[in-house]
Amino acid sequence: MNQQSIPNKILSSPVQFGDLKLKNRFIQAPLTRLRSDLDTGLANNLMNIYYSQRASFGLQITETVMTHQMKGYFPYLINEQQSLQWRKIVDSVHQQGGLICLQISHGGRTNISSMGSPPVAPSPIKINGKNKFANNEIYEAPEELTIQEIKQIVKDFQQSAVLAKQSGFDAIQLHAANGFLVDQFLRESSNLRTDEYGGSIPNRCKFCLEIIDELISVFGNGRVSIRFSPVGRYNQMYDSNPLDLMKHLFIELEKRNLSFVELRRFGKFDLSAPVEEAYIHPELQIPNFFKTLRQYYSGNIVANDGINIKEAEILINDKIADAISFGKLSISNPDLPIRYDNDYEINNITDHNTFYSQGPQGYIDYPQYNKL
Template identity: 45%
Template sequence: MKNPKVDALFKPLQLGDIQIENRIIMSSLTRMRCDKVTKSPNDLVVEFYTQRATAGLIMTESTFISERSQSWPGCPGIMDQVQVEGWKKVIQSVHNKKGKIVLQIWHSGRATHSQLQDGLQPWGPSAIEINGPHQILNIPHEIPHEMNLEEIQLVKNQFRKGAQLAKEAGFDGISLHGSNGYLIDQFLKSNSNKRQDEYGGSIEGRCKFCLEVIDELISVFGKGRVGIKVSPIGRFNDMYDNDPIKLFIYLFQELDKRQIAFIELMNDKDEENAYNHGLPSSQSQTQNLFEQLRNSFKGVIIGNVGLTGETASQLIEAGIIDAASFGMSYISNPDLVERIRYNFPLTVANPDTFFEGDQVGYIDYLPYQQ
């Protein structure tokens, strides 16, 4: 029997020019199973996304735009024709199942290590390293090189080139990875951006790079197929802003002027983690992030972090978000849409198989058997 408490998730929705059949969105999931030589999606990856094609919309895993922008082995790129061909197979297979798929375009900035990118020093807005070990290498982070104005322009060009290749591959849209302490987020936040020039200082200065990259993506895909993911209060990768609500109200208003299709908004719950260093916790900065930002952006807001079918539905009915994205539940429930619709129990994911490895813990989670 259908669960009446999740009805709101099953009303179709228009995200700019992208029409989706339900509001259950698969959030980006890095799984490090792509071909390590070509850095391109392989058959396993095609199968993983195809199994999840009933989602209203799939956000791909983080996909890098240059050799200097990758931070994890086994992640895909969008830099060359081999990768375009790899992505085409994913997209065609998802489209054959009537699914929709958007590329998450990514630059890791300081959140990488020269050992993972042929000796290249990481870049960042300022020469401030992440205070904490690298997630995969478990060694200290390096001090990034502070990007000069030519390097900022180069990276903007790389984002545009990546978007052109994504369009050629056939993606339904593109989402800028502005969350979780990667390059865009590093420019936004006060603890990682101490620049004295027009790309730092004031809130307007810290948002400038992000908005210029958004404009590059719009120039390729058109405003109705561009989105962004943000994490205003997230601590992952040693991030912190001293006034996140003010910062993100401004950013949302600027994104609203550009009429982009969606913002995926992470409401992080980090109370304590490796990066806290005595700073206030995420939740102590605000208890109602969604409500505080809602009115600054008229387009679609996709709520994220810790949601269930029922909590997401309630937020949609209250007009606080328009759709919801699910990360962890999509690792182990390829048929999440049906499980939410019929209130079937969810399979719990095994964290040991999150990253790298083969099909185990990747494409062997089965649909619910009654």
């Protein structure tokens, strides 16, 4: 596609995602920023300012929120008080005319016992090295989950979804990417089970789909989303056949007619063993990532990872994606859709050190263009 023939401001066009009407194609990608109250996991006023600043996005996806305690690290949603705190943020976003979706997750083998939840996983395979986000603690060997424990975790997702619904979230997204628990079930490198939750592709997808069905029972299918990173290496993940895995998931998800599926392409960092070409170069596993995967899914697709405005316009124009989620650009441009509409300058990140720090710096102080 020749870029000159792309309609003017194509990213500003509205789009229907299930029950959600997005005012534009800009989505704030889920971004952990570690600003919630560390002891209680409570969302707070600082986060309220941060999310309200970004209400011009067609949809905001929150940072990942755990279904279990994670003191001093991620926010978690397991009680009424936490739900009420999020309600304030959701209300503020709605007052600004925005839509907000909660990303929900279980850490699985990335958990740290001292933070309130010991590591658990489909199989007892640990991550090598240290967790740089959690005081550089060395990853512990996870306990292999029993069937009964798996069923309890599925229920925990349902209960957190009920609390999210009470908070007023417009939608909920299952985090099935980046090597957290759902991804650990999906991919071979972390799932060596021989029961109904391991082995074949359908078995490895069972846990994921059981949770999706619980989320649908709470939010309705038109308000449920899922995020995948099938070739990503983050948290030492690998699968030898990510395309077949995605084909199966797409067949199952099409039946459920979700709001949207978000696809993260490379996620190249965290290159640990095994050393083989496909492992070092994840992009070789599914060449033309978005275009290839589009062929197997007719629902709404959100594309993510390293996408600039120019590529975003091409992906939308070519109908390869229906919206684009921006991570780093939505940190440094709280009003990215407004900047785009008005041909204002787009900022790059100036300080990576404030990604996971505390306090307002690098969090709520990236300027809105009209306030310069």
